[in-house]
Structures are given as C-alpha cells and as structure tokens.
Amino acid sequence: MKSFMIIGQFVPGTSSLHKLDPRTKMVTIFSFVIIVFFANNVLSYGWLALFSLALILLSKIRIPYILKGITPVWFLIIFTFILHLFITREGPVLLEISTFKIYEGGVIRGLTISLRFLLLVLVTSLLTLTTSPMEITDAIEELFAPLKKIKVPVHELALMMSISLRFIPTLLEETEKISKAQASRGVDFRTGTLKDRMYAIVPLLVPLFISAFKRAEELAMAMEARGYNGSEGRTKLRELKLTNIDYIAILLYVIINIIFFTLRQ
Amino acid sequence: MDIQFKQVSYTYQPHTPFAYQAIRNINLSISSGEYIAIVGHTGSGKSTLLQHINGLLLPTDGEVQIGEYILSSNNKRQDLRKLREKVGIVFQYPEHQLFEETVEKDISFGPHNFGIPKDEISKRVLSSIEKVELQTNFLEKSPFELSGGQMRRVAIAGVLAMEPEVLILDEPTAGLDPKGQIDIMKMFYQLHQSKQMTTILVTHQMDHALKYADRIIVLANGEVYMEGNPEEIFSKTNQLQEVNLDVPEILTLIQDFNQRFNGTIRYQRQSIAELAKEIVEHFRENKRL
Numbered sequence: 001m002k003s004f005m006i007i008g009q010f011v012p013g014t015s016s017l018h019k020l021d022p023r024t025k026m027v028t029i030f031s032f033v034i035i036v037f038f039a040n041n042v043l044s045y046g047w048l049a050l051f052s053l054a055l056i057l058l059s060k061i062r063i064p065y066i067l068k069g070i071t072p073v074w075f076l077i078i079f080t081f082i083l084h085l086f087i088t089r090e091g092p093v094l095l096e097i098s099t100f101k102i103y104e105g106g107v108i109r110g111l112t113i114s115l116r117f118l119l120l121v122l123v124t125s126l127l128t129l130t131t132s133p134m135e136i137t138d139a140i141e142e143l144f145a146p147l148k149k150i151k152v153p154v155h156e157l158a159l160m161m162s163i164s165l166r167f168i169p170t171l172l173e174e175t176e177k178i179s180k181a182q183a184s185r186g187v188d189f190r191t192g193t194l195k196d197r198m199y200a201i202v203p204l205l206v207p208l209f210i211s212a213f214k215r216a217e218e219l220a221m222a223m224e225a226r227g228y229n230g231s232e233g234r235t236k237l238r239e240l241k242l243t244n245i246d247y248i249a250i251l252l253y254v255i256i257n258i259i260f261f262t263l264r265q
Numbered sequence: 266m267d268i269q270f271k272q273v274s275y276t277y278q279p280h281t282p283f284a285y286q287a288i289r290n291i292n293l294s295i296s297s298g299e300y301i302a303i304v305g306h307t308g309s310g311k312s313t314l315l316q317h318i319n320g321l322l323l324p325t326d327g328e329v330q331i332g333e334y335i336l337s338s339n340n341k342r343q344d345l346r347k348l349r350e351k352v353g354i355v356f357q358y359p360e361h362q363l364f365e366e367t368v369e370k371d372i373s374f375g376p377h378n379f380g381i382p383k384d385e386i387s388k389r390v391l392s393s394i395e396k397v398e399l400q401t402n403f404l405e406k407s408p409f410e411l412s413g414g415q416m417r418r419v420a421i422a423g424v425l426a427m428e429p430e431v432l433i434l435d436e437p438t439a440g441l442d443p444k445g446q447i448d449i450m451k452m453f454y455q456l457h458q459s460k461q462m463t464t465i466l467v468t469h470q471m472d473h474a475l476k477y478a479d480r481i482i483v484l485a486n487g488e489v490y491m492e493g494n495p496e497e498i499f500s501k502t503n504q505l506q507e508v509n510l511d512v513p514e515i516l517t518l519i520q521d522f523n524q525r526f527n528g529t530i531r532y533q534r535q536s537i538a539e540l541a542k543e544i545v546e547h548f549r550e551n552k553r554l
Contacts, residue, residue: 011282065281174361180321181362184354185423186346186378203374206364210409 010132015060017130022139024246028253029127036119044264052119059130073121077114084110133165155231178207266332266430268295273327275313287313288487298461302474305484306509311467315433319352320345350379353429357436359420368419369404375427393422414445431463471513
C-alpha cells in the first residue's frame with residue numbers, strides 16, 4: 001500500500017518549487033483551488049492545465065510517479081466522468097444504445113468536472129510532495145498567527161499537528177513490524193472471511209495502542225525535561241523568510257491569473 | 266529443513282524515488298541442524314535477509330528454497346501458513362507483540378492459529394514456559410504487569426510453543442541486562458542441541474557469534490562479505506575492521522598473550538575462568554623449563 005499512495009508524501013529535492021517559502025506555496029495553491037472553479041471554456045481550462053503541467057515540470061518529480069501515485073483518485077475521476085455522461089441531458093444526442101442516450105452536454109460536463117478534479121488533486125499533491133511536513137506546520141503557524149489575538153492557541157495547535165505528522169511514519173513502521181511478527185505466529189491478514197479478518201486485527205491494534213501511549217508519555221517527559229512550557233518567549237530555529245524567488249513566483253502567479261480571467265468568458 | 270538462497274535480491278518500494286536495494290545477489294546454503302550467526306553493521310541487510318526465510322518478504326530477484334517450499338518473485342500468493350509454522354522468528358524486542366489478557370493465552374496464540382488441538386496446546390504452553398525459565402504461576406497473569414525481561418521470555422515462549430524446525434533470532438538479547446543475556450543465549454543453545462533445531466542468530470555481539478555459531482556469515486552493504494567458521498572469520502582482523510566489525514575481546518587477549526609470552530593457547534570456546542586456568546598452566550610449565 002505504501003508503495004503506490006503518494007498523497008501526503010514528501011519527496012526531498014532541490015527544485016525551485018522545493019525552494020519556495022511554504023507560505024507562498026500554500027497561499028497560491030489554496031487560491032488556485034478556488035480559481036479552478038472559475039474556468040468556463042476550453043481556453044481557460046487549457047491555460048490552467050498548462051500551468052499545472054509547468055508546476056509539475058518545475059518540481060522535477062517524474063510524471064509517471066505522480067500519475068501512478070494518485071491511483072485511488074483515478075477511479076474517482078473516471079467514475080464521475082461516467083456518471084455525468086449518463087445523467088446529464090443537454091444538447092443534441094450523440095449516441096444511442098437501446099434505452100441509453102448520450103448527450104453532447106454530458107460529454108462536456110463529464111470532461112470538465114473530471115479535468116477540474118484532476119487539476120485539484122495534482123496541484124495539491126504537488127504541495128505536499130515538495131514541502132516537508134515541518135515546513136507546512138511552520139507555515140500554518142505563521143499564517144494563522146493573527147488569530148492569537150482572539151486567544152486561539154495557534155502554537156499549540158501547530159505543535160500538535162507537527163507531532164502527529166512526525167509520528168505517522170513511526171506508527172506505520174511499528175504497524176508493519178507488529179503485523180510481521182503476528183504473521184509469523186500464523187495470523188493471516190489477507191484471506192479468510194470478514195469475521196476472521198476483523199479478529200486478525202486485534203493482535204495488531206492492542207500492541208500498537210500500547211506502544212503509542214508509551215511513546216506519548218515518553219515524549220511528554222522528554223519535552224518537559226528540556227524545559228518546554230508552551231509558546232511563551234519561544235524563538236524559532238528556522239525562520240521563514242520570503243526571498244527573491246518568492247516575489248518572482250507571486251508576480252508570475254498574478255500575471256497567470258490576469259491572463260486566465262481574460263481567457264474565460 | 267535445508268535453506269538455500271539463489272541469487273536473491275530485494276528492493277524496497279521499487280519504481281519510486283524511494284527505491285532501495287537492501288540485499289543483492291545473495292547465495293547461501295544453510296543445512297538442517299546448523300547454528301548460523303549473521304553479523305553485519307546496521308543497514309547491511311540482515312533483517313531483510315531473514316524475513317525471506319518465512320516468506321514475509323518475497324525476493325525481487327532470484328529464489329529462496331526452504332525445505333520443499335520455493336519462494337520467488339512470481340510466486341502467486343500461496344498458503345504460507347505451513348511454512349511459517351516450521352520457521353519461528355523471534356523479532357527484535359519481541360515483547361512488543363504481546364497482546365492477550367493472560368500469558369497463557371498469548372503463548373497459545375501461535376499454536377492456535379496453526380490449528381493445533383487444544384490438549385496439545387496446553388502441553389506445549391507448559392513445556393515452553395519451562396524452557397524460558399518462568400514459573401507456571403505466571404500463566405494466569407497479564408503480560409503487561411511483568412517486567413521487561415519477563416515479557417521478553419513470554420514472547421519467546423510464544424514462538425517456541427509453535428515448535429518450529431528453524432528458529433530465527435533477531436538480536437534476542439538487545440536491551441537485556443548482562444545476566445539475562447547469558448541466560449537467554451544459553452537457553453537457545455540448549456534448545457538447538459536437544460532438538461537439532463536449525464538456529465539462525467542475527468547479532469551485533471561478536472562474543473555470541475564466536476561462542477555459539479558453527480558458521481558465521483558477514484553481511485556488508487547487502488552482500489555476503491565473508492563466510493566461514495568463527496575461527497576463520499575472526500582471524501581476518503583487517504577485513505573485519507573494513508566493515509566496522511570488532512574481533513571478540515577474548516580472541517584479542519589470546520592473540521596478544523601468545524605473542525608476548527610465546528604461548529600456544531588456542532581458542533576452543535572456553536569461558537573466561539577456563540582461559541585463566543590455561544594461562545596459569547602456561548606459566549607453571551614455563552617456570553619448570
């Protein structure tokens with residue numbers, strides 16, 4: 001499973017996308033998510049697709065890896081396409097198979113919705129592919145800093161987020177280790193009836209929970225031992241700073257959007 | 266059961282930027298009843314290698330033969346349960362796999378999965394808790410109220426209760442106190458001798474490899490670096506240092522002693538006390554001369 005799911009995975013690199021400030025990436029990508037919904041003709045969709053392709057090329061991550069990595073999403077995209085194909089009844093009939101009629105409007109609707117979907121998934125997975133989880137949490141902490149004024153515990157939330165992100169691989173590793181140990185003792189996670197398989201999970205979950213609780217306790221102790229007491233007076237090791245590359249990126253992004261809004265009808 | 270590796274390679278997460286070849290082109294044969302030690306630096310591929318022996322990993326290239334089972338990359342998902350019953354693995358920190366309410370239930374978990382009849386299971390539970398030197402009143406306790414060392418023994422008993430023909434030990438002494446280490450290693454050695462169990466020990470402790478193994482396999486960077494009996498392996502000091510492995514202290518001591526005092530002491534798996542006697546003997550004889 002680990003081998004084909006790339007959503008949320010980080011691929012270290014030195015491309016210009018990797019070098020961008022995470023705040024720049026987050027703001028542009030989230031605004032892109034909204035902007036995708038404004039596309040309404042071939043030209044504007046084409047322009048956004050071109051932009052996404054350029055981003056992928058800039059990231060220097062191999063395209064087959066990305067396309068294969070979003071396998072689960074492909075099913076969803078194809079499913080939406082087929083659904084729209086059969087349900088929408090607009091425009092002239094293109095094809096008639098016994099009782100099923102396929103309309104032109106259905107094809108167009110299906111294509112646009114799936115393209116929209118694909119662009120969203122591609123661009124947002126580029127964010128996590130080129131930004132380490134630590135950078136993402138740092139950026140979130142910075143971006144939400146104004147909320148501190150209304151007593152939202154931004155620092156604590158960001159810390160919780162970074163700790164949970166930090167422990168995902170650890171827990172996965174632990175899961176794999178324990179499932180291997182239990183498989184060696186004859187547990188079969190893959191075959192058998194649904195009931196059998198549900199029972200097979202118990203020997204996996206119990207040790208996993210125990211070690212997670214132990215780990216949490218140890219982590220809390222280690223943090224206290226090193227004098228952690230919340231955000232008060234805390235400075236940062238890596239400060240986020242906008243550099244020239246960020247200003248260039250933002251400028252380009254604005255220009256791309258201006259062109260986009262002139263292309264759409 | 267004889268075990269054979271024929272040009273086995275294994276790659277983690279192939280066809281991704283994270284692809285990592287952990288072992289490459291391994292050729293090995295281990296005969297039934299041997300005590301093998303696999304040593305190597307961290308990341309040399311030891312754990313990957315031993316997970317091939319009960320089919321937890323299937324080779325990306327080449328094939329592994331264990332008794333009548335042949336494992337290779339194009340294997341369809343076959344029923345590996347029979348194989349796993351015969352190959353018991355004691356993983357690193359095996360106490361992390363405990364989950365049942367009582368020690369007894371946890372030990373019988375393995376045999377139960379392999380469909381052993383009930384009365385046979387209770388016999389095995391008793392004999393295996395004896396083998397790991399715990400009292401029978403532990404059977405009713407929860408494994409989580411035991412100390413770390415006791416939990417380790419319970420987990421080992423759980424593997425022994427499967428009565429495997431091949432026993433794989435992945436650093437079984439890690440994190441134990443010195444006495445616990447000696448006890449556990451002795452216990453495995455006795456089991457090996459009394460049951461003619463094929464034993465494969467993965468270890469960082471060269472003393473253990475020297476003391477118990479018939480043959481040592483040195484892995485480095487995913488390949489077999491050296492192979493031979495302990496005396497042979499540990500005489501190649503320079504080659505060992507190249508892959509960051511040490512020669513056991515007792516051997517360096519004997520070597521230095523022989524050089525300095527013209528001694529003729531040979532290492533024959535003697536303990537420290539026995540060695541001391543030999544040294545005394547040596548000085549007595551030399552005085553008489």
